[in-house]
Amino acid sequence: xxxxxxxxxxxxxxxxxxxxxxxxxxxxxxxxxxxxxxxxxxxxxxxxxxxxxxxxxxxxxxxxxxxxxxxxxxxxxxxxxxxxxxxxxxxxxxxxxxxxxxxxxxxxxxxxxxxxxxxxxxxxxxxxxxxxxxxxxxxxxxxxxxxxxxxxxxxxxxxxxxxxxxxxxxxxxxxxxxxxxxxxxxxxxxxxxxxxxxxxxxxxxxxxxxxxxxxxxxxxxxxxxxxxxxxxxxxxxxxxxxxxxxxxxxxxxxxxxxxxxxxxxxxxxxxxxxxxxxxxxxx
Amino acid sequence: xxxxxxxxxxxxxxxxxxxxxxxxxxxxxxxxxxxxxxxxxxxxxxxxxxxxxxxxxxxxxxxxxxxxxxxxxxxxxxxxxxxxxxxxxxxxxxxxxxxxxxxxxxxxxxxxxxxxxxxxxxxxxxxxxxxxxxxxxxxxxxxxxxxxxxxxxxxxxxxxxxxxxxxxxxxxxxxxxxxxxxxxxxxxxxxxxxxxxxxxxxxxxxxxxxxxxxxxxxxxxxxxxxxxxxxxxxxxxxxxxxxxxxxxxxxxxxxxxxxxxxxxxxxxxxxxxxxxxxxxxxxxxxxxxxxxxxxxxxxxxxxxxxxxxxxxxxxxx
Numbered sequence: 001x002x003x004x005x006x007x008x009x010x011x012x013x014x015x016x017x018x019x020x021x022x023x024x025x026x027x028x029x030x031x032x033x034x035x036x037x038x039x040x041x042x043x044x045x046x047x048x049x050x051x052x053x054x055x056x057x058x059x060x061x062x063x064x065x066x067x068x069x070x071x072x073x074x075x076x077x078x079x080x081x082x083x084x085x086x087x088x089x090x091x092x093x094x095x096x097x098x099x100x101x102x103x104x105x106x107x108x109x110x111x112x113x114x115x116x117x118x119x120x121x122x123x124x125x126x127x128x129x130x131x132x133x134x135x136x137x138x139x140x141x142x143x144x145x146x147x148x149x150x151x152x153x154x155x156x157x158x159x160x161x162x163x164x165x166x167x168x169x170x171x172x173x174x175x176x177x178x179x180x181x182x183x184x185x186x187x188x189x190x191x192x193x194x195x196x197x198x199x200x201x202x203x204x205x206x207x208x209x210x211x212x213x214x215x216x217x218x219x220x221x222x223x224x225x226x227x228x229x230x231x232x233x234x235x236x237x238x239x240x241x242x243x244x245x246x247x248x249x250x251x252x253x254x255x256x257x258x259x260x261x262x263x264x265x266x267x268x269x270x271x272x273x274x275x276x277x278x279x280x281x282x283x
Numbered sequence: 284x285x286x287x288x289x290x291x292x293x294x295x296x297x298x299x300x301x302x303x304x305x306x307x308x309x310x311x312x313x314x315x316x317x318x319x320x321x322x323x324x325x326x327x328x329x330x331x332x333x334x335x336x337x338x339x340x341x342x343x344x345x346x347x348x349x350x351x352x353x354x355x356x357x358x359x360x361x362x363x364x365x366x367x368x369x370x371x372x373x374x375x376x377x378x379x380x381x382x383x384x385x386x387x388x389x390x391x392x393x394x395x396x397x398x399x400x401x402x403x404x405x406x407x408x409x410x411x412x413x414x415x416x417x418x419x420x421x422x423x424x425x426x427x428x429x430x431x432x433x434x435x436x437x438x439x440x441x442x443x444x445x446x447x448x449x450x451x452x453x454x455x456x457x458x459x460x461x462x463x464x465x466x467x468x469x470x471x472x473x474x475x476x477x478x479x480x481x482x483x484x485x486x487x488x489x490x491x492x493x494x495x496x497x498x499x500x501x502x503x504x505x506x507x508x509x510x511x512x513x514x515x516x517x518x519x520x521x522x523x524x525x526x527x528x529x530x531x532x533x534x535x536x537x538x539x540x541x542x543x544x545x546x547x548x549x550x551x552x553x554x555x556x557x558x559x560x561x562x563x564x565x566x567x568x569x570x571x572x573x574x575x576x577x578x579x580x581x582x583x584x585x586x587x588x589x590x591x592x593x594x595x596x597x598x599x600x
Contacts, residue, residue, distance in 0.1 A: 018405075025400040029411045032397070032474065036417050038441065039429045051439050099322035106316035115319055122330045124528050124584040128553035129573030132560045133336035134329070156329035159322060219424040219535035224561065234424040238539060241428060248432060248439060255429055259421040266420035267413045274479045278521050 036259070043253035050249035065253035074254070077236040080147055084232060085215035088154035089162075089208050095155070096162030097204070101192050103163075104170040105178070116167070123160035127220055138225065145229035153221050158211040165210070165276045169203030170196060206272030213262040233258045334577065340570035347564035361571035371547045371555065379551040382466055383530050389470035390526060391519070394477025399507070401478070402485045412482070419475035424535035430468050431457065431540045461541050461549045468536050473529075477522045484518025485511070527583050531576075552576050 030037075042050050044061040103112040134153070135144075143149045173196065181195045197204065222232045231239065237254055266273065344357045365372045401412050418426070434440050435456040443453050456464045488511065496506045532553055537543055543550040543558060550558065553576055560569035 021400070021403055022405040025403070025405055025411065028397060028400055029415050032393075032471075033414055033417050035426070035429060035434060035471075036421060038433060042433060053439065053444050055441060055444065095322040095325055098318035102316045102318035106318065115323070118323070119326070121581075121584060122326050124580055125330055125334065126532055126553055126573070126576045126580050128532070128534075128556040129337050129570075129577045130330055130333040131557065132566060132570050132573060133333035133340065135560070136336070136340075136566070137333070152329070156326060159326060163322060213420065217422045217424075219422075219538070220532075223535075223538065224557070234422050234535070237425050237428055241432075246432060251428065251432065255422075255425045258425050262422060263417055263420045266416060270413055270416060273416065274483050277476070278480065278525060 039252045040256050042249055043256045045249045045252075047247055047249045050247075050252065065247075065249040066257070068250055069254040069257065072236075072240065072250075072254075074236070074257075077231055077233045080150075080226075080230050081216055081232040083147060084150045084154055085212045088151045088158060088215050089211040091151070091155040092158045092162045092211055093204070093208060096159050097166050097197065098192065100163050100166035100170055101196060103167050105196075106188075116164070119160045119163045122156075127157075131220075131224060135224065145226050147226065147230040150221065150226050150230065150232070153225065154215040154218065157218070157221075158214055161211055161214070161276060162207050165207035165272075166200065166204060168275070169200040169207075172203075173199055203272065206269045207276060209265045209269040210272070210276045213265055216262050337570045337573050337577075340567055341574050343567045345565070345567040347566060357567070361568050362575070364568060365571055365575065371550070374547055375550045375552055375555045378462055378547075378549065379531070381462060382469065382533065382551055383527055385463070385466040386469040386473060386530050386533075387523065387526050389466070390473040390477045391522060393470065393474040394522065395481055397474065397478040398481035398485060402482060415478060416475045418472050419479075421472075423472060424539050426472065427468055427536040427539040430471075435464055457541050458545055461545060465533070465536050465540060465549055468540070469530055469533055472536075473526055476526065480518050480522045480525075481515060484515040488514050524583065528580060531580060531583070552579070 043065055044063070045056070045059050046062055046064065049056045049059045099115070103115050107115065138144050138149055177199070178191065178195060181191045186194065216232075217234065218232075219234045222235050223238070226232075227235060237251065237258065240254060241251060269276075341361050342356060342358060343354050344352065344360070345354050346352060397415055401408060401415065405411075432439065434442050437443055437453050437455045440456075442456070446453065454460070492510060492514070493506065496510050501509065531551075533551060534554060534557070537549055537551065537554050541549040543554055547555070552572065556569050556572040556576060559565050559572055563569075
């Protein structure tokens, strides 16, 4: 009897403790992302409701601020952001995949390791140091405030990421299949394009998505190199607040639209996030 | 040929002996390739050559506001200026250390707590994990602006409203605690990164180890401190090194919230480098600051590259 009661109470305690941990976890995650949640909510408010203290929780949602933000030249900024991130990622893939292929399947171990070391070290170079000479070169070449410049710089920024991610996915491929391809008389180009790339496609897609996020989120190069003529979306927010004063709801609506892309992509590619960022040092 | 001759012990496939020319196999590693060259040339052109130029600029005096002075060679004078006569340099270095160390510690603590919570089997764990990564994914410049105006603003900020509710005085965060405010925002952004790395580390700990600890009667705290934490050493090393290198480069958060002010109180070395070049137009001096930054980053990166090559050796053998 007493044994049964003890067992029952242990089970109850365990159940409650499990519930308690779950509740705590939900609360902590909620607090962590509260700024984002509140920003999204504010985007649907009127300006008056957005600025009121104490904060209004109940209000009639409106899409006015989104409409205003879109009418404020959003599409031009969007175009620059989309082109810069997509084209730079494509270029980085075109340059990076053959390089990773060479490192994994063709180069001698020593040179492949040297190449990896070089690739990684370029990614860790502080941007501030190379910005000044780049700026001088770009000015001399008359390429300041040009979308092309931004594309090239983002390609350079993301190429190491593409190479080290592709490399680690290529290393994981079953070697038998590749042997088979070579025995069947495939050329190296065929092996890469028809066998290796399709087999590593999920990993390569994740690399491309991460590269898009990095380009999309960049502020440093965008603000220094192409601020006036071809600004991207992160610049739009900065311009928006400095030119028009502070409209909390409108800024929130704009911010919501801008972060939507990297957040959705990042959540989709979540499994590859750590792997990609740490260069495969941790699976 | 000799390369292939060594291979067959490891790889014996039907038909292999019939080959007359060596295939470019993994085992063979013929070493003849140019496929890495386009990428290599591209990276050298956009990173190494500019860096060498920065070194060259740093040995010259070059002020865009005084073009008549030209581009005279001054040796190490710019470096001496930075270390000795520039009153801002050491405060800026100290800001940099504070920002990197402060944000890193906060992110490590918060990230560990989140990872431990999200490692437990609870309903909706996948969704919670995905949601928890949002601060890291969201555009930093945009979120800095939101933090500044929706939360840390003395007039319309939610934090100050909460302070008011509990009877605390209003705080003008970005003028009273400028560096700490930025530190907090940066830590918020990097917490999910630490969480993801620690979660990956936690998942690599075998269940048997945890069960053995439970059987031996270890409580939750002892299990974490004596077993989990030591086994997560590599995950912490990675978080620390990557976090440090990327937080060192913090730019948008400073630019958007304080623009480096008040005074130079929120200038970090990369931001100060940018400002010296783009608002004071002292290209030579700024290049010297940039080179100093690179040297610091190399020290940090060496540790990380050691970690990477460790894995390279293990996965090849």
